Amino acid sequence: xxxxxxxxxxxxxxxxxxxxxxxxxxxxxxxxxxxxxxxxxxxxxxxxxxxxxxxxxxxxxxxxxxxxxxxxxxxxxxxxxxxxxxxxxxxxxxxxxxxxxxxxxxxxxxxxxxxxxxxxxxxxxxxxxxxxxxxxxxxxxxxxxxxxxxxxxxxxxxxxxxxxxxxxxxxxxxxxxxxxxxxxxxxxxxxxxxxxxxxxxxxxxxxxxxxxxxx
Numbered sequence: 001x002x003x004x005x006x007x008x009x010x011x012x013x014x015x016x017x018x019x020x021x022x023x024x025x026x027x028x029x030x031x032x033x034x035x036x037x038x039x040x041x042x043x044x045x046x047x048x049x050x051x052x053x054x055x056x057x058x059x060x061x062x063x064x065x066x067x068x069x070x071x072x073x074x075x076x077x078x079x080x081x082x083x084x085x086x087x088x089x090x091x092x093x094x095x096x097x098x099x100x101x102x103x104x105x106x107x108x109x110x111x112x113x114x115x116x117x118x119x120x121x122x123x124x125x126x127x128x129x130x131x132x133x134x135x136x137x138x139x140x141x142x143x144x145x146x147x148x149x150x151x152x153x154x155x156x157x158x159x160x161x162x163x164x165x166x167x168x169x170x171x172x173x174x175x176x177x178x179x180x181x182x183x184x185x186x187x188x189x190x191x192x193x194x195x196x197x198x199x200x201x202x203x204x205x206x207x208x209x210x211x212x213x214x215x
Contacts, residue, residue: 023049025069087152100197104190117181142166172196
């Protein structure tokens with residue numbers, strides 16, 4: 001095998017993994033919408049996809065996880081590094097500005113289509129208990145972001161500001177996805193999210209800078 005074939009092999013394997021994973025998710029969602037989660041087995045799912053039971057569990061620990069299809073991948077490291085580094089500049093970038101960039105960039109990088117969004121909405125309506133699993137996964141990402149804010153701002157571990165920031169902006173991020181996929185929307189996700197941040201700034205304006213000469 002020549003060098004070019006060797007170099008291409010990892011890319012081909014990764015594309016095959018993604019196709020297999022996408023097929024498992026698509027079939028799991030279709031079967032859930034048609035029969036409910038209790039209406040089919042992992043074996044039936046594997047048979048329709050054309051994979052073994054062992055292969056299925058290499059991708060997902062359960063049917064629920066396959067239906068959600070949520071990656072365990074968190075924020076891309078480059079985005080996290082840029083967020084933390086923005087607090088080390090002179091002067092440091094304001095925290096709200098840095099968080100806005102972080103959420104806008106991460107939301108824009110999520111490859112989710114309107115069809116997938118609508119499918120997930122239908123799945124959660126049919127199987128509402130899946131919401132708890134989604135929240136559990138989101139909680140781990142929220143904890144990571146809280147720790148990054150504490151580090152960036154050099155705050156003590158029990159400072160409530162980091163948790164509040166994560167909660168508020170996480171809520172705005174979820175609301176922004178609803179608005180992004182709403183009928184008639186022509187804005188990008190980043191534009192929708194930044195518009196909501198502007199509304200937040202309007203409701204809670206920053207105090208004007210203090211005059212250093214004032215006693």
